[in-house]
Amino acid sequence: MNVLTSPGSLVTIAGATLTVIGSIAYATDSPTISLAGVFYGVPILLGGLALKSSELPPAERLTPANTLRHLREQPANEPLRKLLGDVTRWRYGQKAHLESSLEALKLWDEDTPPQLLSAQELEHNGGYGLALVFRLEGVPLERWQQRQERLGRFFGPGLEATIEPLSGQRLRLSLLPSEPAASSD
Numbered sequence: 001m002n003v004l005t006s007p008g009s010l011v012t013i014a015g016a017t018l019t020v021i022g023s024i025a026y027a028t029d030s031p032t033i034s035l036a037g038v039f040y041g042v043p044i045l046l047g048g049l050a051l052k053s054s055e056l057p058p059a060e061r062l063t064p065a066n067t068l069r070h071l072r073e074q075p076a077n078e079p080l081r082k083l084l085g086d087v088t089r090w091r092y093g094q095k096a097h098l099e100s101s102l103e104a105l106k107l108w109d110e111d112t113p114p115q116l117l118s119a120q121e122l123e124h125n126g127g128y129g130l131a132l133v134f135r136l137e138g139v140p141l142e143r144w145q146q147r148q149e150r151l152g153r154f155f156g157p158g159l160e161a162t163i164e165p166l167s168g169q170r171l172r173l174s175l176l177p178s179e180p181a182a183s184s185d
Contacts, residue, residue: 006052006055006057006090007051007090008048008051008052008055008090008092009048009052010048011044011047011048011051012045012048012049012051012052013048014044014048015041015042015043015044015045015046015047015048015049016041016045016048017041018036018037018040018041018044018045019037019038019041019042019045020037020041021033021037021041022034022035022036022037022038022039022040022041023037023038025037026038051092054092054093054094055090055091055092056090056091056092056094056095056096056097057090058087058088058089058090058091059087059088059097059116059117059118059119059132060117060118060119061084061088061118061119061120062118062119062120063119063120063121067121068121068122068123068128071121071123071127071128072084072121072128074128076158077127077128079155079156079157079159080128080129080130080155080156080159080175083130083155083156083175084119084121084130086098087116087119087132088119095113096113096114096115096116097115097116098116099113101154101155102114102139104154105147105150105151105154106143106147107139107143107144107147108139109137109138109139111138112137112138113137113138113139114134114135114136114137114138114139115134115135115137116132116133116134117133117134117135117170118132118133119131119132119133120132120133122174122176124176124177125176125177125179127176127177127179128177129159129174129175129176129177130174130175131172131173131174131175132172132173132174132175133166133170133171133172133173134170134171134173135168135169135170136169136170136171137169141163141165141171144163144171144173145163148161148162148163149161151163151173151175152175152176152178155175156175158177158178158179159175159176159177159178160175160176160177160178161173161174161175161176162174162176
């Protein structure tokens with residue numbers, strides 16, 4: 001996702017634009033425009049800069065939104081649908097995606113938390129699943145493997161977690177349905 005389209009960037013650009021227009025209007029002796037531009041522009045600019053300072057970009061979505069829509073929209077897949085929506089949007093005031101979930105699972109390091117890099121939707125035995133790629137940072141792979149069984153249950157009923165180590169201190173966490181999806185005939 002483009003960094004310029006983040007909410008923090010849009011608010012910053014709007015505030016900067018109003019401030020510049022207000023300053024130019026002040027210099028050209030247009031009091032009505034200058035008053036509105038400066039009085040509204042500066043606080044909006046400062047608010048946008050505050051948002052930018054605490055911004056966490058969305059994880060990269062590897063699967064196009066239209067792919068697997070028929071599986072994603074099924075009621076049984078609501079936990080994974082919410083999880084995907086949560087990690088593929090801009091976040092503010094957090095160090096990493098899934099911060100509270102990783103803390104509850106004891107997969108959190110305060111100084112160097114795991115970073116979610118990407119999310120991919122999967123079809124597995126006719127069911128819907130997600131694969132999340134994390135950069136390990138301060139949490140060793142062994143701790144993830146110790147909590148593998150709990151990970152599936154934590155993110156939704158009927159899910160199993162598989163952990164695959166990747167190169168470069170990364171891992172792939174796959175959340176897959178534990179049973180084949182029932183056919184709807």
